[in-house]
Amino acid sequence: MSPSPPQHGLEWKYELFDVIPSWTVEPDMAVAKAIAIRHLPVTPSSYEITFFSAGAFNKLFLLQPLGNSGANPESFILRVILPVDPYFKTASEVATLQFVRKNTPIPVPRVIAFDSSADNELGFEWILMTKLPGVTLKSLWESSELEWESRSQLTKTLAGYVKQLTSFKFPVMGNMYPSNRPEFERISWLKHLSSETRFVPLPDNAEFAIGPVATIPFFYGDRLRLQNGRGPFQTSSSYLTSLLRLHISSTTNRKSAVSTDDEYEEDDISEFEDAISAYESLLSVLPIFFPREASGDAETFSLFHDDISSDNILVDPTTHRITGIVDWECVSLQPRWEVAARVPQLLEGPEVEDGAPIPDAAPPSEEGADEFHKELRERHEQMLLRRIYYDEMGGKPEHGSRERLFENKLQQVDVRPTAVRNWANGILHEVQLAITPETE
Template identity: 35%
Template sequence: MRVSLPVYPRHKTRAEVATLRWVRENTNVPVPKVVSFDDSNDNEIRYEWILMEFMEGTSAHRRWRAMSMEQKIALTKRIATFQVELSGLGKPDSMFRSIGTLDLREVGQTAGVEDSEKVVPGLLVSHEFFMDDRIYYDIPRGPFRSSHDWLTTELNIILLHQTAVLEKTEDEDDKEDAEEVLLVARTLLSLVPKVFPPTLDESETTGLYHHDLHLNNILVNNEGEITAVLDWECVSALPLWMLTQVPKSLDGPIREEEPQRDMYADKTPGESDATAGEHNDPDYLDSDGKNELYYIHEMEYEATQLRKVYKARLRELWPEWPLEESYVKVDFFQAVSQCDGIWVKKVTPMSKRE
């Protein structure tokens, strides 16, 4: 059961239910079935909630070191297949024509998913749109017709937020940071029409993009086969160029040379004692007595090789996959995402309290 804080009342819960329903009906991606939900807080627990079926399996993160490279390759190819299915490729009725998070039409409180009508892109449910006081901004919230409209709004949110910081703060460092962000955001805003020309005809084709597909959100069985893909909150229908990014599970530094185990030190007695009590931690990984640096480098090497597998599989399934033409667009999106520093600004105060 997922219980949701009221960060985006009704919309966040409805969006996740709609997304899970669409994925189950239109793809082979294994996701939990929604048994029931309440998109209001007018209930016994006073929070929005979703009741889903239990999915068998262990997180791929937990099993990764025990999996063979052949199993990891098979898993990666399967994830690539899932991404093609999520794009709606080859199924015109399954493709979306605007940017937004999926929504259920005509859904009442505590309704079952079978009571809904067609699943369509609606308001964009993302952290950039509802974090802090952003939920109160008078801005377009979707669905957006084009990448131009979407990213223009993202940048306007940043401008509004940083302008408010300048007006309210008395801290000189905060003022300096806000001025720097405003300069970058204004520059990016002026470049939007060059990278994403305004669309005057029909809305842009989009597909579902799971932005948080790391190994903890992938469940596998003892053979390393995928049994479930989890955490679909804030997953949205985004432009096809966004779908050219590798999943988060394969992200990381490039390492072409395979690390040799014998070249790395064993754990010291102190390191072994420090991790002795972590065996019951869900994220604990058995290092087999080896220094953790070896496994960091091994993961970087494997991710580098598996990215090639992922891209090759996408090209096989999607010959028109717009990889090369998407580089600039993806880089621009990353610049927009990072120029406001939402998460950095939240982590910094916490680190100062240590």
């Protein structure tokens, strides 16, 4: 068995059906600055470092030039990474940023330096990158300054970027990595893992390869320590099979842990059992929705940023043009049926399909309107922007695909396990009736 990766500074805090990562050791800001300065062509006194922001799995520090640092001084971000998925999450994020910068016009940060091992004086993996100009779209989205024309143009630009990403077709599903991986020689636990880890080189892009999935469902909580395949996967079926087995193993572990805790009641144990049963039922109907014997061409996959939210879109506060798309951690290659069905998070919302053409402007706001009517107007505008998005993408995807139906049921297990199990069992029953000959 391969040794477990070190996860210094990380603690997973468990609630009944939630797992939250937390820092047990705070990154030393002085050490972080010393590391960054080594990779910048300046003297240490030329920059000051301050806390910038925090995400679920990282802390960001801003390195800002002091007043006498030159005519057009550049600022940088040092992203310090919680070891939720040692090596793989950092290496994949760096490779993804480099691939996007090399092959698309999408504005993303430039990586200056990085360390995908925590074996350094900071004690954490880190990425040093340029700070892109602009403010978050979230800070402007609800402002009256952002008129309909600007919202419409922003939506068209986003659609163009997503279309760029989906134009690349990859033969397997996983995460992007560099082709050259010296860490597998110098990091002991990776060296032991090397025989179990597969990377598929890109034939038309020698700098990159596709390797194991490095996304949240595969690493949170106890999941790194479970024996389970992480790909890369050749089909949606093999990916979902691995994911479902991982759900079952992890939930079984949680049930065992909870059963020895006096604070939990029998109903809590029953909820875990219901979830396990639902996952097992989904596993049994998986071949119906994802047949192993594909009749057409081999399945292909697309690069998919699933967190294009208003927090991760930077815009010029004056022109309202997009200046950057940030936060590319855990961005992976996904099935094309999945990518086609998704819209950026800021465009998600209830759909009303009446076939009406896209108007030139959103409905005007009414002075003195109450909160209910304001919300109705916002939903209407959001729906119109989604239509613009789909129009730019080449048309709205067909609703009700079998793949998306299965995925929706998988996402419902946490809140409706019994309903999901009953649905899967009903599918099995229908199939059995169809293949069993009638008897008189």
